Amino acid sequence: MPEKNTIKKKARKGKFIRKTTETDIKLELNIDGKGNYKIDTGVPFFNHMLEQFSKHSGCDISLKAKGDIGVDLHHLIEDTGIVIGHAFKELSGDKRGIKRYGFSSVPMDESLVQSTADFCGRSFFVYRFMGEDISQAGKEFLKSSLRISKQESREILVDKFFYVYSNVFFDAVCKNALISLHINIQYGSNIHHMVEAVFKSVGRAVSDALEITGDSGIPSTKGSI
Template sequence: MPRTATQARKTAETDIQIELYVDGSGSSTIDTGVPFFDHMLTLFAKHGLFDLKVKVIGDVDVDYHHTVEDTGIVLGNCFREALGNKAGIVRYGFFLLPMDETLAEVAMDLSGRPFLSYHAPEKMEAIGGRAGVFSYQLVEEFLRAFSSALMCTLHVEIKRGRDSHHMAEAIFKGLARALDAATQKDPRVTGIPSTKDVL
């Protein structure tokens, strides 16, 4: 069965629709109203080989926070739905991703237990130009919302880095590669990859 999901979520702050195909080719159509976030989700799909459609109407005139956080919730829900009971998957994924002076480490466990451990430099410069300024802190907000909705254990650490754009991009690419590894089917795995028989 194809591992796909379609999710929609509407609140007073955001209206979000996402279509996901886990075993895709990396194609995407992304429109969140936040140019830098569009860039991050596009490369997330590309490097994770996920087919992804994202349409968001958010209160970006107020702030980008609601759009980024709520998109993380809906995207996490999509992966959780698409993976079903997780039978046959690898479950664990990790990746060490270099981008120029930046080195990002991402490790995850599709455990059914939501947890985020995030370690990165604080008080970083905002990212963006004429297209709009994106607060670097929103990367953590996205990760927290995503890991909570997906119900996964997620560890993210910037081992080295100075440029906020490079650090954000390395994290999203590393997340994509770690998630791709964790969601792969292993023909040696019979049933649920847990002694509890449930994830």
């Protein structure tokens, strides 16, 4: 049996930077925060979603992200996911003393989203809407709407977050945090509500998984993650 209350709690916070020819991202993340945020990506709807993630995960997030959004939002959103995922990997360390698994079910009016996270040291991402693989739906969506620009309508942008950008963002988070994440949109009709419930639900699942249990051991029979 693992010994209780033997862990010295380390500060799980840090600064992370990623700069490429396409993006320039600066992140400060405090896992054990109060859900405070200061977020500027140049994309108001993306800011709004990341604010939801911060508030509902309890993580303090300070993020300044610049990118070639006049060409495509993909680079900025994916690279932001890369940085956030890497930060969670580094700050969660060897996973000693955390719950490891987290779950959350979040309603937003007519929508319901369930998210399950496993800080397992392996990357796997599942994103489904009423049983269907939403990443495949995203590919079909892109075929009918290839041109992406800052001038696109808000409605089209929100649609793309549902079908494309949420998939891109969370896939990048999973690959760089080395976590398994399952997002299931059980049902809904308002795309804004569904996307927002996704970010809230994932935030709460991550918070649940990273909760300090007081055990001194690593949550795996292998003895390492």
